[in-house]
Amino acid sequence: MDVVVCVKRVPDASGMDALVIDASRKDIERRTLVAKINDWDEYALEAAAQLKEKAGVSLTAVTVGPDEWDDVLRRALAMGADRAIRVDEDMLAADCHAVSTVLAALVRTLPHDLVLFGAQSEDFGSGQLGVMVAEMLGIPHAALVVSLEVGEGSVRVDRELEAGALESYAIELPALLTIQTGVNRPRYISVGGIRRAMKKDLQIMSVSELGLTAEMLAPQAVLERLETPPRGKEAELISGPPEETAERLVGILRNAGIL
Amino acid sequence: MTLADYKYADMIHRCFRCGYCKFPVNWMDVNSCPAYARFRMETYSCGGRLWLTRAWLSDEIEWTEHLAQILYTCTACKNCEEKCPLSFNVDILNMIVAAKAEMVERGLVPSAVKEFLENIERHGNPYGTARARRGEWTEGSEIEQYQGQEFLYYVGCVGSYDTRAQETARTLGRVLTRSGVSFGVLGSEENCDGNEVNTLGEEALFEMLAEDNVRKFKELGVTRVVALSPHSYNAMKNEYPRFDGTFTSFHYTQLLRDLIIGEKLDVSGGFSASVTYHDPCFLGRWNGEYEAPRRVLRSIPGVELVEMEKNRAGALCCGGGGGNFYTDFLGGSESSPARTRVREASATGASVLAVACPNCMTMLEDAVKAEGLEDSLAVKDVAEIVAAACGTA
Numbered sequence: 001m002d003v004v005v006c007v008k009r010v011p012d013a014s015g016m017d018a019l020v021i022d023a024s025r026k027d028i029e030r031r032t033l034v035a036k037i038n039d040w041d042e043y044a045l046e047a048a049a050q051l052k053e054k055a056g057v058s059l060t061a062v063t064v065g066p067d068e069w070d071d072v073l074r075r076a077l078a079m080g081a082d083r084a085i086r087v088d089e090d091m092l093a094a095d096c097h098a099v100s101t102v103l104a105a106l107v108r109t110l111p112h113d114l115v116l117f118g119a120q121s122e123d124f125g126s127g128q129l130g131v132m133v134a135e136m137l138g139i140p141h142a143a144l145v146v147s148l149e150v151g152e153g154s155v156r157v158d159r160e161l162e163a164g165a166l167e168s169y170a171i172e173l174p175a176l177l178t179i180q181t182g183v184n185r186p187r188y189i190s191v192g193g194i195r196r197a198m199k200k201d202l203q204i205m206s207v208s209e210l211g212l213t214a215e216m217l218a219p220q221a222v223l224e225r226l227e228t229p230p231r232g233k234e235a236e237l238i239s240g241p242p243e244e245t246a247e248r249l250v251g252i253l254r255n256a257g258i259l
Numbered sequence: 260m261t262l263a264d265y266k267y268a269d270m271i272h273r274c275f276r277c278g279y280c281k282f283p284v285n286w287m288d289v290n291s292c293p294a295y296a297r298f299r300m301e302t303y304s305c306g307g308r309l310w311l312t313r314a315w316l317s318d319e320i321e322w323t324e325h326l327a328q329i330l331y332t333c334t335a336c337k338n339c340e341e342k343c344p345l346s347f348n349v350d351i352l353n354m355i356v357a358a359k360a361e362m363v364e365r366g367l368v369p370s371a372v373k374e375f376l377e378n379i380e381r382h383g384n385p386y387g388t389a390r391a392r393r394g395e396w397t398e399g400s401e402i403e404q405y406q407g408q409e410f411l412y413y414v415g416c417v418g419s420y421d422t423r424a425q426e427t428a429r430t431l432g433r434v435l436t437r438s439g440v441s442f443g444v445l446g447s448e449e450n451c452d453g454n455e456v457n458t459l460g461e462e463a464l465f466e467m468l469a470e471d472n473v474r475k476f477k478e479l480g481v482t483r484v485v486a487l488s489p490h491s492y493n494a495m496k497n498e499y500p501r502f503d504g505t506f507t508s509f510h511y512t513q514l515l516r517d518l519i520i521g522e523k524l525d526v527s528g529g530f531s532a533s534v535t536y537h538d539p540c541f542l543g544r545w546n547g548e549y550e551a552p553r554r555v556l557r558s559i560p561g562v563e564l565v566e567m568e569k570n571r572a573g574a575l576c577c578g579g580g581g582g583n584f585y586t587d588f589l590g591g592s593e594s595s596p597a598r599t600r601v602r603e604a605s606a607t608g609a610s611v612l613a614v615a616c617p618n619c620m621t622m623l624e625d626a627v628k629a630e631g632l633e634d635s636l637a638v639k640d641v642a643e644i645v646a647a648a649c650g651t652a
Contacts, residue, residue, distance in 0.1 A: 192364065
């Protein structure tokens with residue numbers, strides 16, 4: 001069985017108090033942020049790595065980005081990917097349609113029984129990419145998958161709905177799933193493992209090699225600006241001795257109908 | 260890796276679980292392995308961990324998150340090494356660290372350990388706070404950036420980011436300035452020392468950190484390092500030489516001792532209190548330094564130094580080593596080592612529990628609050644007591 005996992009490199013903003021919108025008003029200030037693999041994609045990779053451990057799965061990790069994005073593919077290789085391909089194109093400012101056009105064109109060139117995406121990205125978070133690629137490939141999909149079990153020619157999945165409800169499907173392969181966090185527990189990737197992955201081949205392709213033209217990648221949605229939300233009501237900081245602050249907090253929670 | 264490939268394959272079976280690893284030096288109880296004292300199960304003692312490791316590597320038991328947690332509750336305090344009567348005792352902790360290293364290689368570490376290591380790899384500290392903020396603790400102080408001064412004052416992750424430990428870091432800076440010591444810090448250029456990474460079994464990440472620090476220190480021409488944390492001191496003194504780190508390392512209590520003896524630090528202002536001193540594992544058992552902090556405290560007029568029953572090589576660990584100050588596998592109980600330790604401190608009648616490690620500071624101060632001892636027992640760093648005695652508090 002052939003599994004393809006699409007991964008993305010995102011800025012890790014966890015160490016900062018706040019994100020800063022840059023001068024273009026169309027992106028955040030990235031210079032002070034370190035990069036990492038998109039959280040959701042790590043779960044997708046772990047799901048694929050676990051499938052590989054169970055049975056004869058060939059696992060390919062793919063991404064679209066400039067050369068510094070190789071590091072997320074190295075991580076994928078260290079997690080168990082047999083092959084990694086990067087389409088060398090900076091598409092940070094591109095819309096989901098353009099990126100999914102590239103990914104669909106790439107996946108079409110690869111054997112694929114199961115295509116996995118993270119359910120969304122940590123930066124722009126549209127949650128559209130996987131679903132759009134499935135439509136372009138003309139294969140069934142399920143989004144927000146919280147469990148999966150591959151059978152003969154099909155995959156059984158649970159999707160997460162509101163209030164913890166689950167929706168279960170049996171989907172014929174080939175299929176595309178977007179993976180929700182919590183579906184598994186992604187393994188730790190040691191620095192030694194990443195170093196060993198540095199020795200593995202990483203294939204680079206261009207959009208033209210995929211037969212794509214600038215017209216085909218023309219944006220359908222244009223980002224106009226980013227802005228921080230307007231400041232809401234000021235938070236109340238309760239200070240004083242614990243017995244007084246606790247009493248005050250209980251009062252607030254009672255008045256709000258929470259207690 | 261199978262048992263046959265394990266570095267200690269010809270040795271690990273020799274532990275027959277005599278149980279000595281749980282005792283303190285004076286045999287007063289069986290509570291000196293912090294994890295055993297917390298959970299009261301043989302599996303959490305060093306001997307138990309060795310048996311579990313052997314069973315895991317022989318495929319007699321499967322890996323589980325619980326198995327990993329049992330191994331990672333080890334604080335690397337070395338009480339077991341101190342007490343193990345057998346000839347291989349110098350390697351019993353190494354055997355646990357090697358088992359952790361195998362878990363790291365297989366990606367099978369507990370989630371909290373994964374987070375700890377990933378944060379250090381990305382941000383240079385376990386908290387995941389930005390590198391750019393590492394130097395914020397110096398704001399408002401007169402502490403200078405290192406530019407060839409006699410000493411590099413290396414603060415470490417806890418001193419750089421933990422609010423309480425930052426106070427200690429600034430206080431020590433004032434004491435060093437008062438003593439006329441020429442020193443500077445790296446601020447946001449400082450990186451994690453890697454000591455905990457090493458005890459967690461992430462060898463390649465430790466190498467990366469050690470190489471980065473050694474390269475940086477060489478570029479800056481550093482010849483002497485004074486460390487706030489015994490963890491940093493241990494890594495730099497004992498591990499960095501294999502990465503060609505040729506500078507001389509001091510724990511700050513050793514420098515303060517020398518300054519007091521050399522009459523460069525005047526502590527005649529005194530500090531009137533009954534003080535009990537808690538030996539940090541990475542200063543005491545790991546590096547045999549029991550006297551420098553005591554010498555500093557005894558030299559301060561008004562300090563009445565009283566010892567806890569468990570002291571020096573028999574001291575009970577605060578429970579923060581081996582990354583546990585962050586992963587907190589030993590917390591959440593009155594049997595947590597930090598809470599046990601502050602009860603032992605309180606039993607001496609001392610009003611001040613002196614520490615010489617920012618990890619111990621955060622662990623024990625939290626424990627004092629959990630035990631409701633805030634009115635009778637204050638946790639102070641040795642540097643803070645010195646600062647009070649020399650008028651720079």
